[in-house]
Amino acid sequence: MNLSQDILIIGGGIIGLSLAVELKLRGVSVTVISQNFQQAAARAAAGMLAPQAEQIPPSPMLDLCLKSRALYPAWIDKLEAITGLPAGYWPSGIIAPVCEGEVYEQPESFTLNYQWLDGDAIRQHQPGLGEKVIGGWWYPEDGQVDNRALFQALQTAAKELQIDVIQDSAIELIRQGNRVFGVETTAGKIKANRYVLATGAWSKQLLDIPVCPTKGQMLSVKVPEDSAVIQPLQTVLFGRGIYIVPRQDGRIIIGATSENVGFTGGNTPAGMQTLLAGAIKLYPELQNYPVLEFWWGFRPATLDELPILGASAWENLTLATGHYRNGILLAPVTAKLLADLMLEQKSDPLLADFHYSRFAGVLAI
Ligand SMILES: Cc1cc2nc3c(=O)[nH]c(=O)nc-3n(C[C@H](O)[C@H](O)[C@H](O)COP(=O)(O)OP(=O)(O)OC[C@H]3O[C@@H](n4cnc5c(N)ncnc54)[C@H](O)[C@@H]3O)c2cc1C
Numbered sequence: 001m002n003l004s005q006d007i008l009i010i011g012g013g014i015i016g017l018s019l020a021v022e023l024k025l026r027g028v029s030v031t032v033i034s035q036n037f038q039q040a041a042a043r044a045a046a047g048m049l050a051p052q053a054e055q056i057p058p059s060p061m062l063d064l065c066l067k068s069r070a071l072y073p074a075w076i077d078k079l080e081a082i083t084g085l086p087a088g089y090w091p092s093g094i095i096a097p098v099c100e101g102e103v104y105e106q107p108e109s110f111t112l113n114y115q116w117l118d119g120d121a122i123r124q125h126q127p128g129l130g131e132k133v134i135g136g137w138w139y140p141e142d143g144q145v146d147n148r149a150l151f152q153a154l155q156t157a158a159k160e161l162q163i164d165v166i167q168d169s170a171i172e173l174i175r176q177g178n179r180v181f182g183v184e185t186t187a188g189k190i191k192a193n194r195y196v197l198a199t200g201a202w203s204k205q206l207l208d209i210p211v212c213p214t215k216g217q218m219l220s221v222k223v224p225e226d227s228a229v230i231q232p233l234q235t236v237l238f239g240r241g242i243y244i245v246p247r248q249d250g251r252i253i254i255g256a257t258s259e260n261v262g263f264t265g266g267n268t269p270a271g272m273q274t275l276l277a278g279a280i281k282l283y284p285e286l287q288n289y290p291v292l293e294f295w296w297g298f299r300p301a302t303l304d305e306l307p308i309l310g311a312s313a314w315e316n317l318t319l320a321t322g323h324y325r326n327g328i329l330l331a332p333v334t335a336k337l338l339a340d341l342m343l344e345q346k347s348d349p350l351l352a353d354f355h356y357s358r359f360a361g362v363l364a365i
Pocket residue numbers: 010011012013014015016033034035036037038039040041042043044045046047048049168169170171198199200201202203205206215216217218255256296297298299300320321322323324325326327328329330
């Protein structure tokens with residue numbers, strides 16, 4: 001199949017769709033091919049927008065994440081205007097509680113906005129915390145988005161903007177000289193002028209690139225119907241190895257394990273036990289809430305846990321993968337910087353640190 005379309009994006013997760021929408025809004029014809037929307041980490045995530053709570057040290061990665069967090073409100077407004085759908089953005093702030101016996105580390109990014117709350121102050125801020133919580137860091141500018149609502153909004157935006165979205169698998173990138181010539185897919189051969197690889201944890205299946213899956217198990221509970229309020233938790237709780245993310249409709253997302261088990265799916269009793277024990281310790285009332293759902297997903301992890309963004313060894317192939325734990329947060333900045341690069345040859349200095357060539361020596365590309 002020869003596409004009249006200019007750009008073919010392989011992978012329709014949050015990164016592929018965000019970029020597709022951005023490119024289309026700038027007047028370019030775009031096609032997305034994606035094998036399975038259900039398997040996307042975009043659906044599995046917690047949706048935290050948490051550069052500070054994640055304790056990303058001062059670095060180009062922190063700058064990239066902060067830039068993306070700043071882009072979020074306007075980006076969400078734009079998507080909601082296109083689709084008429086709520087994307088569930090909630091700048092709720094994040095509390096990182098510290099429990100008895102845990103080391104009390106000062107955040108490294110001194111210039112950013114944050115505050116230490118002692119045991120009384122943290123309970124004033126969020127009543128109902130477990131008795132082991134002795135205080136915590138308050139990050140007012142971190143927040144969250146309902147990533148499933150956002151993913152739905154992106155899929156709808158793609159439809160509204162008449163972006164072709166093909167549900168099939170890319171099997172092989174056909175390369176000739178220093179260019180990609182086409183993509184072999186389960187629907188036949190597809191050709192375009194330019195290509196983007198945005199296949200998340202599955203990227204290594206198409207290109208020799210150091211991205212592998214890190215599995216995360218998750219679960220959700222729901223505030224009971226007879227509760228006095230729809231949602232007693234008014235901020236994200238980001239503990240050690242556990243986070244609790246309230247949604248405004250009464251759901252509460254609890255995550256996440258971090259496991260190097262390849263693409264082995266499924267929820268395990270050990271995973272669930274760890275999550276439940278950690279969550280109940282931080283917010284004991286949860287133990288009485290009905291369980292809604294268990295699920296898992298695969299984060300696209302690179303060797304240095306940083307994304308791979310921008311040019312590749314092939315002049316018409318752009319890379320947008322390896323977003324690991326922060327792909328929901330990084331979607332707007334990835335879309336903006338890569339659209340600038342692809343359409344205006346404007347390479348933001350921020351991209352330099354995320355170039356694939358930092359893996360020279362481990363790659364065959
Ligand atoms: C449990 C968990 C919790 C997380 N929590 C957060 C969080 O709180 N905040 C945050 O910012 N990030 C979080 N993340 C990370 C975030 O979800 C990912 O970084 C992000 O989804 C990556 O986006 P992506 O588009 O690259 O990949 P995905 O969203 O995984 O999408 C990739 C898509 O490509 C498709 N695909 C793969 N191979 C092919 C092929 N050969 N042909 C066609 N299509 C293909 C797949 O079917 C999939 O739909 C979490 C992830 C997990 C798993």
